Amino acid sequence: FPQTFRGSVRPFVNFNAKHDAEVLHKAMKGIGTDEDTILMLLAARSNDQRQQIKAAYKKAYGKDLLSALKSELGGLLESLIVALMTPPRSYDASQLHKALKGAGTDDDVLIEILASRTGEQVKDVIKVYKKEFGSKLEKDVCGDTSGHYQKLLVILLQVEEG
Known part of the structure; x- marks a missing residue:
């Protein structure tokens, strides 16, 4: 019997890619990084939604979101965020x-x-x-x-x- 497995992250109901891109940008702006905001936001979005956020970020700020996240994070958190952001x-x-x-x-x-x-x-x-x-x-x-x-x-x- 073919089984279908679903991840535990469901699509966020009131999703707005542009708004999420802004929140992530603010979390990485200035001195220090708001890692909690980054983690909570990305963990609450489906992979498809995270890909839409990537596109919205590129459009709004002209930069690659994954590169921006890598430059702000390190260690295991960086590895986890990269995994979350990758199809x-x-x-x-x-x-x-x-x-x-x-x-x-x-x-x-x-x-x-x-x-x-x-x-x-x-x-x-x-x-x-x-x-x-x-x-x-x-x-x-x-x-x-x-x-x-x-x-x-x-x-x-x-x-x-x-």
Whole structure:
């Protein structure tokens, strides 16, 4: 039985992307950053709404919201905010790339993402990965893994082209 999982963040009812962009701008303006305001606002918006806020911020201030947030935040809070502000398939692709690059492989990331996403989601991740990193995910997985483990990961990447 196919199950549909939903995140715990529901779309904010009285959503106004322009207003939210203003609130975030004020929270980052001047000396010090109002981290509580940033966190409370972004955690209460769906990913789609956060993407609309990004666009409204760019339009109003001519700057990339994600870059502005990164320059104001640090550590784990910055990592969490970046994750919240990134569309899910882009986030998956970047996490897979990070898991595969450099010495060693973060197998937990490969397993979590490839074994828990639907075929449609994996197909989207494969496209985003190719677009953002210029290489094929399957090729990179094969270059970093071996044996039965590699074979199973490749099977998980074999989604029907639609």
